[in-house]
Amino acid sequence: MKELPLSKLESYLKEYYGQANEQSLFMKLIEEVGEVAEVLNIRAGRKAGSNETDENLANELVDVIHYAVAIAAINDIDLVNSIIEKDKKASIKYNHKINLEDYLKD
Numbered sequence: 373m374k375e376l377p378l379s380k381l382e383s384y385l386k387e388y389y390g391q392a393n394e395q396s397l398f399m400k401l402i403e404e405v406g407e408v409a410e411v412l413n414i415r416a417g418r419k420a421g422s423n424e425t426d427e428n429l430a431n432e433l434v435d436v437i438h439y440a441v442a443i444a445a446i447n448d449i450d451l452v453n454s455i456i457e458k459d460k461k462a463s464i465k466y467n468h469k470i471n472l473e474d475y476l477k478d
């Protein structure tokens with residue numbers, strides 16, 4: 373399995389989008405969230421259609437991740453650190469047995 377460090381994806385998207393408008397990236401993100409919803413609706417039988425495969429779902433989830441990470445990248449947000457810190461707070465709030473930072477040490 374290939375590994376993709378999140379920080380590398382961020383720097384790649386920062387180079388690609390440079391000084392792009394975060395508002396337009398956010399609109400693309402919401403559009404892609406809608407595409408995930410469409411695939412899930414088809415899979416659940418709530419909507420007619422044929423793009424219900426795991427590959428379709430994966431593609432739409434990748435689009436969501438792409439635009440979410442792009443918004444972070446153009447704002448120089450350190451997503452790795454943000455994810456770890458947010459998980460740490462959530463693990464305390466919701467009484468988790470382990471947090472992500474400790475999990476990564478194992």
Ligand SMILES: [Mg+2]
Nearest residue numbers: 404407432435
């Ligand atoms: Mg899409």
